[in-house]
Amino acid sequence: MGVIFKAEEVSLAFGGIKALDGFSIELEENTITALIGPNGAGKTTFFNVAGGIYPPDGGAVYFRGERVDGLRPDQICMKGLTRTFQIARELGEMSVWENVMLAPKGQVGERVFSSLLRWGTVKKQEKENWEKAEELLKEMGLYEERNELCKNLSAGKRKMLEICRAIMTGPELLMLDEPTAGATVDETKSIMGEIERLREEHGLTFLVVEHKMDVIMNLCNPIYVMYFGRNLAKGDAEAIQHNEQVREVYLGG
């Protein structure tokens, strides 16, 4: 067990407003860490910095000991860190299977000439990727909709699709931004089950932003609390629930 991901004193300002103000976080391998905080605390901004959408103004982000801040999103993803989005964003005019099959890394057919010339390899890879995707879709209950266009899916299903897509990139660290938002109770359960299963069977690490406290309390350890772009508290579910500051922020904020 080692530290897989570390952010040190990350800060970022938008036109004078400090969205991140020296925020630090450390993720242990094979854990599910939660990041909570009231709206506007900077959770999504932190995801965007870690995912490479914004380069931070100050501080550093390390993944497996390698500095990754300032890299492009695709470079970060290729290193094994995949994130999802708070509001499910889907590739609407593409079908579910295409969405999922877009994700795997190292597809030979992503090069112009290979896609035209190396038929056999491309076809073989497609079959392999689909086998993986098929299994995943079945578990997440999306298999029936595999040929649907994504824009026709319900909000919960889109969320599930997004997680499927992220998993298909074969990440080592998955950063999920509100994975159960908009999902029904059953869907929430299957998402939670999937996260737990992936951690156990594949040794993945998770960072989860979530508002549903029951989900967090059952699933995650440790929990980081964020407030106005700063660290507020860290601890297990028990400790956080009894932390005075946290209660004040949530009730008073």
Add this chain to the structure above:
Amino acid sequence: MEILSWILTIATIVAIYSIMGLALNVHFGYTNLPNFGIAGFFAVGAYASAILTAPHRFREMEIFAGFPGGVAGRIEAPFIVGLLAAIVLAGVVGLIIGIPLLRLREDYLAVASIGIAQTIYYVAVNELWLTTGSAGIRLIPMPTGNRYLYFLLVLLLLAIAYWVVNRFYSTPIGRVWRGVREDEVITASLGKSIFRSRMSAWIAGCSIMGAAGCLWAHYSMAIQPGEFVPTTTFLVWIFVIVGGLRNNKGILLGAILIMGFFEQGTRFLPAIGAPYIMPAIRLIIIGVLLVVFVRFRPQGVLPERHKKIEAHIR
């Protein structure tokens, strides 16, 4: 049946334009790169092949007619070299132009690419040593010797282009391109480089346009800069949008409908008043058609077809 011969001429022109339509589909339909500089890449392909394959006699005649003989006619390469050069050179020009352009928002890209095509046009007009200027290059050999066989050659290349573009759609690269079209941020966060994906689509499309240019040069056997004006670009856009953006069959249909009927079929209509009125009315109809289609049927006559996974894996 000599009427068949005329239909064959129209069909050849339609087929060559269809290839450009397919390339536009790679740019705009798949990857959302609104290329309004089609005429420029068409010109690059046409000139590359024409300069390489023009016979020595062309150069002698130029000099006799009081013009400086240029590069054209020095090399006398075979058709296949011209075709490859057209494809490669159009791709290279696309690469150079793409570096600044592909970082732009779509509508900026559209406007900037018009300027690029115009620049290529002015170069073709003014660089006499290279392009023989506005007089253009003639005596370009038709590789098959006769135009019936040439039509078959064009059909063959259209079929290849169709196959390539179709294959792009269903292979992983097509998924990446369409991912870029739908949402760049997601596609990037799934580990796909946006710039590289856009660039590969851009170059692939430009090369196909170059191939179309080469075919045109060897068909008309004489090219001149005046053919590579924005109207050419707009015509391709119009039939792609009417026929069905993102659907390769739709593009072929659109090319037949717009190019075949509006461009050539109207030759059979009686003239009204001054001779410029009928063509003007034709263009007005095309303009109105464009507005109506975008307003009421933006997906065109044939919309995008989504493949089922079962069909894909099989």
Add this chain to the structure above:
Amino acid sequence: MKKLSIIAILVIFCAVFGFAKVNTANAVQPIRLGLLLPYTGAWAWVGAGADPGAELAVQEINADPALWPIHRPIKLYKEDTETKSAPAIAGARKLYDVDKVCGIVGPTSATVRSIIPLTKEAGALEISPTAGTTKLDVIGGGINGEYIFRTVSSDVVMTAGMVWWAMNKLPFKPTKAATFTADTEGSRSIKGGVVDACKVVGLPLVTQIEFALNQPSYRAELKELFKKGPQVIFWEANPATDATIFKQWYQMGYDGQWIGSDFANRTSAKGSLPASEGVIGVNPGVLVNERTNAWVERLNKISGKKGATPFSANAYDAVILFALSIEKAGSDSRTAIRDALRSVAQPPGVKVYTYAEGIKALRAGKDINYEGIAGTQDFNKYGDPITYLKAEVMTTKDPSGMKRIGTVLPEQIKDIIDGVLAIRAKRAKAQ
């Protein structure tokens, strides 16, 4: 949906061709003659000018059934080149294959080269009334077989005329000249001719400027042009550009005598007067005599305009030559007409001045030499005639915008033409 569309296309095509077929079901099969001109696009004024000439010729030929060539009337099939290759090819293809014409009158310099392979393949005769480009000087001649002729002279002739006029007819003797031409083929052809002709007569060219057409401003170009103070400027552009050039030239207060080519015509004058007062154009023109005056009057009835429109005489001659060749050939077979052309157009035949005269002479079994309105139409070995040139001056005093000030006869400029051709032959050999 797909099937429906395909059926719709088929129906449309059938309807269109059906329409075409019905048109041709006449009692006496007319002789089909193609007229391929730019009715739209950059050179629309050329098509508009030449069209009435061809119409007039057909009207005169068809007027008396007794004088119909091979006892059939002539019917014109018109196609538009849009001044672009693709429509020109499609148009010519339609003329040869659908309308089954026996030959084509047209098109212009811009598109003629795209049509040549088609004409060659059809084995037909093509007479261009408007393509003056020097690039046709060799093409139509012996190398490719004799299928391209023109009733307009090569730009070599016109430029020789321009330079001749500058040397002989101006109130002063020029010592410095300049060219000011657009970057189009026609203009470059003119420029090349002027450059060589000036060499022949020994007129130094101090400045040679090329410019892009249709710009909003030519001030910088004009400034550059007059830097070395040329007294004569040989120029060619297009009507829209002429208007800008002359307005700005006038505003900038420059001097100098402008001499233009066939592009210095009434369309150009209407656009650029009064700034272009005094500008001279040397272009293919009819002689001024009773015969041509009567011809112009007849033409005016058709065109509805005053005076001879550009290239109308050339188009007229081309159609007449076709009709005479058909009569001479005795059929409307394409190759037969082609082979008959020289024996109706040039010496040693009997000189004839009208169609009626010519056909009567032919029926009497004589060889003829048609002397056209635009020129003698005696073809040299390249299929080119040396036509009459006229000099006109742009002036507000004439309601049409241009007044004729003189004629240039072939014999006057023969030396210059021979000199230019010699220079070019030498240059081609040196390569």
Add this chain to the structure above:
Amino acid sequence: MNRGRKTRPRHSSQDGVYFAMEDLLSYGLLTFATLALPSLGLCLAIKVTKYFNLAYGDIVTAGAFLALLMNLSFKINIGIALLISIALTALLGVFLHKVVFKALMEAKVGPLTLLVVSLGVGLVIRNVVLIGWGPQPYQFNTPLTRAKHLGPFFFTPNQIVMILICILVAIGIFLMLRYTQLGRLMRATSDNPSLSLIRGISIEKVYTYTWIIACGLAAIGGVFMGMLGTIKPGMGEEALVTLFACLIVGGIENPYGAVVGALITAFAMEATAIWISPPYKVVSAYLLMFFILLIKPSGIFGREKIQWKYFLGFLRSRQ
């Protein structure tokens, strides 16, 4: 030597010195006068409506031809003809907006769709003009005058009036944008269309006024182009890409940038004609646009800094 044009121009080669810089100043200012106002109008239209209108060039043409109609057919003085043309062209713009673009904007289609539609609209306008007037060039019926030297400048009286009008109108538009209620509304709509709706501003009204102003400016530009050169159906279409070059150089949504961009583009074009090669005059505008896009895509007045590393765009490390 002929026709009484005895007066030699003061600055011909006989006088020895050739002041290319002076020429540049005069020619550049005149080209600027034809580009500045349509460029400003196009800028306002893009700023408020958020799409690139390819029909704008043809609206310029329409403005010129409407003035021509007044000037030639109804024998109205060119000044009054210009005013009438401004009104009519503004009407045309509002008509186009209400009939074609409004519905599409309400349907929330992307800017690219509107761009393609405007292409079709432009085709229609251009060819209607062609049917009405034919392909030949026209001139306004204005007296022909010689240019005179005024210090370093070399203008005809009409051209001086044109340059003055151009500068005054541009200043007027800037003041309007800054100090009037309409100007504030336009800027508010530009910054945040949805917010303007919430605050009870009728966004439709702002669009209408924007089109009136943009098309009015287009008409002035068209008439000026016609005064300097000729009037023909393709004139606006040919100018359109140059106008876009002006905008991109200055910064697409910045009115000051549009005018300064027009100034820079005009001088670059004339400098190319003087020192490099006349046929490449227009190309220099495109290349300038290309260069600005390369180093500073938001234009000279844009917010971001010049990014020289964009030259190696494909190697850059950030999105």
